[in-house]
Amino acid sequence: MKNKIVLFLIAAAFLIALPIFAGQFGAGWVRIMASALLYVLLALGLNIVVGYAGLLDLGFVAFYAVGAYMFALLASPHLSETFEGFKAMFPDGLHTPIWLVVPLAALLAAIAGVMLGTPVLKLRGDYLAIVTLGFGEIIRVFMNNMEHPVNITNGPRGLDRIDSMRIFGFDFGKSLQIGDFTIPSVTLYYYLFLLLVVVSVVICHRLETSRIGRAWMAIREDEIAAKAMGINTRNMKLLAFAMGASFGGVSGSMFAAFQGFVSPESFSLMESVMIVAMIVLGGLGHLPGVILGAVMLAALPEVLRYVAGPLQQITGGRLDAAILRQLLIASAMIIIMLVRPRGLWPSPEHGKAAPNPIKA
Amino acid sequence: MDIFFQQIINGLVLGSMYALVALGYTMVYGIINLINFAHGEVLMVGALTSWTVVTALADSGLPGWALLLIALPCAIVVCAALNFTIEKLAYRPLRNAPRLAPLITAMGMSLLLQTLAMIIWKPNPKPFPLLLPTDPIDLGGAVISVTQILILVTTGIILLALLWLVNKTKLGRAMRATAENPRVASLMGVRPDMVISATFIIGAALAAIAGLMWALNYGTVQHSMGFLPGLKAFTAAVMGGIGNLTGAMVGGVLLGLIEAIGAGYLGELTGGVLGSHYADIFAFIALILVLTLRPSGLLGERVADRA
Numbered sequence: 034m035k036n037k038i039v040l041f042l043i044a045a046a047f048l049i050a051l052p053i054f055a056g057q058f059g060a061g062w063v064r065i066m067a068s069a070l071l072y073v074l075l076a077l078g079l080n081i082v083v084g085y086a087g088l089l090d091l092g093f094v095a096f097y098a099v100g101a102y103m104f105a106l107l108a109s110p111h112l113s114e115t116f117e118g119f120k121a122m123f124p125d126g127l128h129t130p131i132w133l134v135v136p137l138a139a140l141l142a143a144i145a146g147v148m149l150g151t152p153v154l155k156l157r158g159d160y161l162a163i164v165t166l167g168f169g170e171i172i173r174v175f176m177n178n179m180e181h182p183v184n185i186t187n188g189p190r191g192l193d194r195i196d197s198m199r200i201f202g203f204d205f206g207k208s209l210q211i212g213d214f215t216i217p218s219v220t221l222y223y224y225l226f227l228l229l230v231v232v233s234v235v236i237c238h239r240l241e242t243s244r245i246g247r248a249w250m251a252i253r254e255d256e257i258a259a260k261a262m263g264i265n266t267r268n269m270k271l272l273a274f275a276m277g278a279s280f281g282g283v284s285g286s287m288f289a290a291f292q293g294f295v296s297p298e299s300f301s302l303m304e305s306v307m308i309v310a311m312i313v314l315g316g317l318g319h320l321p322g323v324i325l326g327a328v329m330l331a332a333l334p335e336v337l338r339y340v341a342g343p344l345q346q347i348t349g350g351r352l353d354a355a356i357l358r359q360l361l362i363a364s365a366m367i368i369i370m371l372v373r374p375r376g377l378w379p380s381p382e383h384g385k386a387a388p389n390p391i392k393a
Numbered sequence: 394m395d396i397f398f399q400q401i402i403n404g405l406v407l408g409s410m411y412a413l414v415a416l417g418y419t420m421v422y423g424i425i426n427l428i429n430f431a432h433g434e435v436l437m438v439g440a441l442t443s444w445t446v447v448t449a450l451a452d453s454g455l456p457g458w459a460l461l462l463i464a465l466p467c468a469i470v471v472c473a474a475l476n477f478t479i480e481k482l483a484y485r486p487l488r489n490a491p492r493l494a495p496l497i498t499a500m501g502m503s504l505l506l507q508t509l510a511m512i513i514w515k516p517n518p519k520p521f522p523l524l525l526p527t528d529p530i531d532l533g534g535a536v537i538s539v540t541q542i543l544i545l546v547t548t549g550i551i552l553l554a555l556l557w558l559v560n561k562t563k564l565g566r567a568m569r570a571t572a573e574n575p576r577v578a579s580l581m582g583v584r585p586d587m588v589i590s591a592t593f594i595i596g597a598a599l600a601a602i603a604g605l606m607w608a609l610n611y612g613t614v615q616h617s618m619g620f621l622p623g624l625k626a627f628t629a630a631v632m633g634g635i636g637n638l639t640g641a642m643v644g645g646v647l648l649g650l651i652e653a654i655g656a657g658y659l660g661e662l663t664g665g666v667l668g669s670h671y672a673d674i675f676a677f678i679a680l681i682l683v684l685t686l687r688p689s690g691l692l693g694e695r696v697a698d699r700a
Contacts, residue, residue, distance in 0.1 A: 089493070089496075152681055152684075152685045153681070153684070153685070155688050156684055156688060158492065159422070159426070159428050159635075160631060160684060160688070162428065162496070163428065163627060163628065163631055163680070164677075164680060164681055164684060166624070167624075167628065167676070167677030167680055167681065168677070168681075170624070170673065170674065170677055171674045171677050171678070174670070174671060174673050174674045175674075177670070178670045178671060302620075303504075306500050306504070309497070309500075310497055310500065310501070313493050313494070313497045314497070317491075317493065352512065356508055356511055356512060359504060359507070359508040359511075360505070360508045360509075362501075362504065363501045363502070363504035363505035363508055364501070364505065365501075366497050366498065366500060366501025366504070367483055367498045367501040367502060367505065370487065370490075370494045370495075370497050370498045370501070371483070371486055371487065371498065374487055374490030374491055374494035375490075375491060375494075
């Protein structure tokens with residue numbers, strides 16, 4: 034027990050000191066770490082749906098988008114610039130306080146999750162995967178096209194000038210001055226996201242050991258048996274969709290505030306695939322594994338951007354940073370799965386039945 | 394009424410290409426229960442290979458149809474070799490792994506192929522030369538091009554040939570047996586590994602043909618061109634009932650028709666509120682509807698209850 038506390042304190046000190054140390058090498062590194070934390074949040078949310086409840090969701094990024102657009106609409110001048118009536122009501126633009134907008138983003142995403150979940154309750158693994166994938170595409174097409182006849186999302190150009198996070202008048206968009214020591218804005222966001230990740234990990238951990246969590250895992254292992262044991266599989270599945278989605282919604286609103294700009298490009302199918310890959314590569318249903326997978330896939334390719342220059346010169350510009358990044362992610366997805374099909378850090382086996390004897 | 398006929402023709406052409414790709418998905422899924430996410434990329438490789446062959450021979454003075462006849466086997470060979478290798482490297486070692494593992498390698502493979510294509514062929518879209526006469530043929534109001542006629546006829550022949558292959562030949566019987574139960578099939582002297590490889594090769598050949606057709610019909614090729622057709626073709630396969638060959642064909646044609654008619658009339662029906670940009674979502678809305686009403690697809694799943 035004592036060891037655990039010491040370990041915890043060391044980890045906390047390390048995570049708090051990390052951006053200050055990395056900041057010495059430029060704000061870009063801190064930015065990478067902050068966005069990696071956002072991916073951790075997303076991965077934790079998806080892990081509830083896929084890892085615990087066993088519902089393969091390939092359209093998770095839709096909920097991320099719902100949260101991001103929700104925040105962007107309520108905290109940018111777009112609505113009052115587009116609609117006369119809006120301007121009359123809110124002459125200074127709509128700067129909704131985050132105590133309203135973040136829960137709203139979570140709620141809206143949860144509703145979207147239930148909306149997706151309801152028609153597909155009866156579907157099994159792969160069918161569900163393809164339907165959720167389609168759902169993600171539907172949301173993306175809407176984001177791309179909802180500028181005619183009424184301009185809501187501003188189409189492919191996206192929404193910009195989004196407010197930064199403000200909590201009790203404290204602005205995360207400005208750097209903080211303590212004496213003669215300055216903490217840049219991006220580091221503040223890092224701490225905010227870190228806090229959210231810690232809270233989410235606690236929530237996920239509690240969920241995992243709760244009745245709900247065990248019901249989800251029962252559904253994952255054998256749905257018919259779970260039903261026979263009196264678990265309301267319909268409600269439990271919908272709850273998993275809603276909870277996972279609300280994580281996505283919160284991360285989305287954070288993303289919008291952090292970037293100050295959202296466009297449909299950030300919510301492509303590729304992002305969904307990345308998040309699924311993160312949790313599967315890390316270790317499905319196992320919190321440390323999920324976090325490892327998210328950090329690895331989010332941060333490593335970004336770090337690579339800094340070393341890609343020389344390689345680009347060698348290959349005559351054919352291998353630029355973006356291509357190299359994709360190449361790395363793709364090979365990681367294939368190689369890790371071939372070497373460790375259960376993920377890098379899988380949950381320890383707990384009295385599970387032997388895997389299905391597979392044909393051929 | 395003319396628009397209606399025109400959209401029916403466009404839909405049939407689009408749908409027959411979807412059907413070809415959908416067959417590849419459905420055969421693979423029927424046998425090893427894997428959504429082969431890299432299948433759309435095989436179509437892309439087929440199209441880009443044909444583009445390379447056709448542009449390389451552009452100055453040879455050969456007529457368009459001859460170029461086409463040279464490009465097609467090249468594309469088929471390249472795609473078949475590629476799909477064979479993918480199966481061997483990325484899917485076969487994972488047959489006994491948890492079900493998500495091969496799904497992730499398939500997605501990784503799709504991304505890898507796109508990236509490699511970007512490195513080999515550069516990311517910019519390339520115009521595909523016009524190999525066939527472009528004069529439209531009038532069909533009492535609606536028009537159809539030589540390319541479109543060729544696509545319809547070729548697809549029809551291929552679909553019949555495939556049905557014959559699966560239902561009448563020894564290989565077809567082995568495929569059906571493997572899909573039913575690989576272990577029992579192997580006791581009966583079928584070699585499941587061979588059958589699976591053959592399935593991947595046949596699927597790749599169909600995707601290569603579809604890729605060339607796609608390039609001919611739309612006139613451009615690019616590394617990202619395989620993604621959406623792949624997705625829609627899988628949707629078609631699911632709509633028809635996955636694992637069911639006729640279902641994939643019906644699903645493909647149906648999806649093509651739904652999309653073409655939807656794109657043609659959506660603007661009119663909604664008074665210009667929703668334009669034809671929304672055509673892409675028809676596939677998915679149709680999919681959700683079909684699966685909600687008939688969870689095993691329109692024609693039902695051939696492989697019955699395998700979770």
